[in-house]
Amino acid sequence: MKDQILKVVKIGGKLIEDDEKFQVFLRDFSSLEGPKILIHGGGNYATEMAYKLGYKTKMIDGRRITDSNSLKVIIMTYGGLINKSIVAKLQAMDCNSIGLCGADGKSIISTKREVNEIDYGFVGDIAEINSIFISALLDQNITPVFSPISCTREGELLNTNGDSVAAELAIALSSIYKSELYFCFEKKGVLQNAVDDDSVIENLDLKKYKALLDEKVISDGMLPKLYNCFQAMERGVSKICLGDSTLLQKNSKHTKILK
Amino acid sequence: MKDQILKVVKIGGKLIEDDEKFQVFLRDFSSLEGPKILIHGGGNYATEMAYKLGYKTKMIDGRRITDSNSLKVIIMTYGGLINKSIVAKLQAMDCNSIGLCGADGKSIISTKREVNEIDYGFVGDIAEINSIFISALLDQNITPVFSPISCTREGELLNTNGDSVAAELAIALSSIYKSELYFCFEKKGVLQNAVDDDSVIENLDLKKYKALLDEKVISDGMLPKLYNCFQAMERGVSKICLGDSTLLQKNSKHTKILK
Numbered sequence: 001m002k003d004q005i006l007k008v009v010k011i012g013g014k015l016i017e018d019d020e021k022f023q024v025f026l027r028d029f030s031s032l033e034g035p036k037i038l039i040h041g042g043g044n045y046a047t048e049m050a051y052k053l054g055y056k057t058k059m060i061d062g063r064r065i066t067d068s069n070s071l072k073v074i075i076m077t078y079g080g081l082i083n084k085s086i087v088a089k090l091q092a093m094d095c096n097s098i099g100l101c102g103a104d105g106k107s108i109i110s111t112k113r114e115v116n117e118i119d120y121g122f123v124g125d126i127a128e129i130n131s132i133f134i135s136a137l138l139d140q141n142i143t144p145v146f147s148p149i150s151c152t153r154e155g156e157l158l159n160t161n162g163d164s165v166a167a168e169l170a171i172a173l174s175s176i177y178k179s180e181l182y183f184c185f186e187k188k189g190v191l192q193n194a195v196d197d198d199s200v201i202e203n204l205d206l207k208k209y210k211a212l213l214d215e216k217v218i219s220d221g222m223l224p225k226l227y228n229c230f231q232a233m234e235r236g237v238s239k240i241c242l243g244d245s246t247l248l249q250k251n252s253k254h255t256k257i258l259k
Numbered sequence: 260m261k262d263q264i265l266k267v268v269k270i271g272g273k274l275i276e277d278d279e280k281f282q283v284f285l286r287d288f289s290s291l292e293g294p295k296i297l298i299h300g301g302g303n304y305a306t307e308m309a310y311k312l313g314y315k316t317k318m319i320d321g322r323r324i325t326d327s328n329s330l331k332v333i334i335m336t337y338g339g340l341i342n343k344s345i346v347a348k349l350q351a352m353d354c355n356s357i358g359l360c361g362a363d364g365k366s367i368i369s370t371k372r373e374v375n376e377i378d379y380g381f382v383g384d385i386a387e388i389n390s391i392f393i394s395a396l397l398d399q400n401i402t403p404v405f406s407p408i409s410c411t412r413e414g415e416l417l418n419t420n421g422d423s424v425a426a427e428l429a430i431a432l433s434s435i436y437k438s439e440l441y442f443c444f445e446k447k448g449v450l451q452n453a454v455d456d457d458s459v460i461e462n463l464d465l466k467k468y469k470a471l472l473d474e475k476v477i478s479d480g481m482l483p484k485l486y487n488c489f490q491a492m493e494r495g496v497s498k499i500c501l502g503d504s505t506l507l508q509k510n511s512k513h514t515k516i517l518k
Contacts, residue, residue: 053312054311075339075340075344076308076339078339079339079340079343080335080339080340080342080343081331081334081335083339084334084339084360084362084363084416085416087360088362088410088416089414090414091362091410091414092413092415093414096365097364098359099360100358101343101358103343103346103350103358104356104357105356105357106350106355136399140392140395142364142392154351155347155348155349155350156351157343157344157347
């Protein structure tokens with residue numbers, strides 16, 4: 001166990017689309033001291049690209065299905081354009097980084113999601129993180145930048161939830177570092193009132209979380225995000241915060257997850 | 260200086276398009292013992308993608324210009340889809356690899372080509388190779404797989420000739436390893452007669468090369484390729500071979516460059 005804090009930061013796809021905010025975020029990120037990892041989403045870029053290429057987005061029960069064309073577009077945009085552009089920007093800010101997907105160095109191994117009621121297509125659920133490989137990069141002061149793509153042991157690339165990638169990285173690396181997890185998304189944190197952006201719940205513990213679930217205050221995208229948070233808190237991550245693109249700045253309003 | 264042979268292998272874009280041959284090539288490559296590096300081109304994939312997206316390929320005097328849309332497509336296809344797919348395939352063959360462009364770990368630093376008679380657009384000429392970073396990966400038995408994309412010190416991604424990337428990697432790493440360079444392309448080697456695929460020149464030294472240049476036997480894509488070969492031979496690479504997708508197999512017909 002190293003006497004170092006590792007910061008694992010997830011930046012949501014929608015924030016990447018706002019050039020100005022994203023540039024400020026990357027400055028904040030590159031200024032973080034000590035070992036750090038960035039995980040990015042892709043926002044609407046893949047949807048736009050699929051549309052331009054004439055690929056139809058397949059939906060079942062309102063959920064997006066990753067068919068082979070979608071997977072190609074995701075590898076091109078998330079794994080290629082967005083990932084490499086972020087690395088280039090970080091290099092320009094003197095943050096030595098490396099752009100990875102789960103296949104690289106067998107860093108994020110997944111299994112293809114089983115077909116039950118719905119066949120989600122080329123979607124992976126994380127099975128193993130290669131902490132040794134990742135910490136060897138961190139030891140060289142290199143910052144890994146992950147696209148949300150994993151790989152099966154058989155060498156199949158799979159679309160993977162970015163929040164889960166961030167949570168599993170923070171959990172796995174908590175055996176080596178004191179790991180912290182930061183989710184940056186469109187809101188300032190978990191909101192008491194979905195239509196009031198300033199109703200941020202500053203401290204959220206398991207009891208309050210369960211109460212909010214019962215009251216249906218938490219819905220849509222926040223459901224898996226908070227599930228990931230409490231899983232991570234349970235499994236060794238020492239600090240978890242949720243906020244907007246300014247989350248890494250001092251005094252930013254945000255939600256802190258408590259045990 | 261390590262007592263190890265490093266094999267730097269470039270696979271041309273057109274060979275990647277032939278699934279069956281490419282699979283055999285990757286098996287041969289993954290079976291190579293000792294440290295190795297793969298550099299891939301992209302073939303017509305980028306052109307096809309640009310066409311589908313409605314981007315026009317800009318040409319001046321018969322030479323392709325990399326405008327901002329072309330660069331995006333190159334980063335998506337070469338840096339994303341092709342690169343990550345190769346890594347996944349190698350992982351499936353138990354060859355632990357990592358997909359990189361020049362921005363990753365500041366591995367291939369370039370300068371943007373100056374505008375003289377022609378403005379080639381977003382094209383980079385290699386200025387520096389980060390041998391320390393690359394050899395640290397090789398020391399961990401990780402095989403770097405490079406797309407032909409470099410990065411300026413200011414963090415600008417640039418399209419870069421794949422043959423040059425291969426040659427410069429082999430040259431730079433010859434200070435650490437005994438480095439060898441293998442160019443796999445459509446032909447069995449340098450041909451005495453362009454229309455006779457079996458007229459392979461088995462040994463090519465500088466004198467014969469100059470004679471072939473005078474006789475205009477060498478033309479088009481072979482000109483920069485052989486220029487790269489003799490540069491590399493001059494600058495420390497110990498062995499250079501050119502051949503088709505079977506080049507890495509024993510007894511394959513090919514051209515060997517001699518001092």
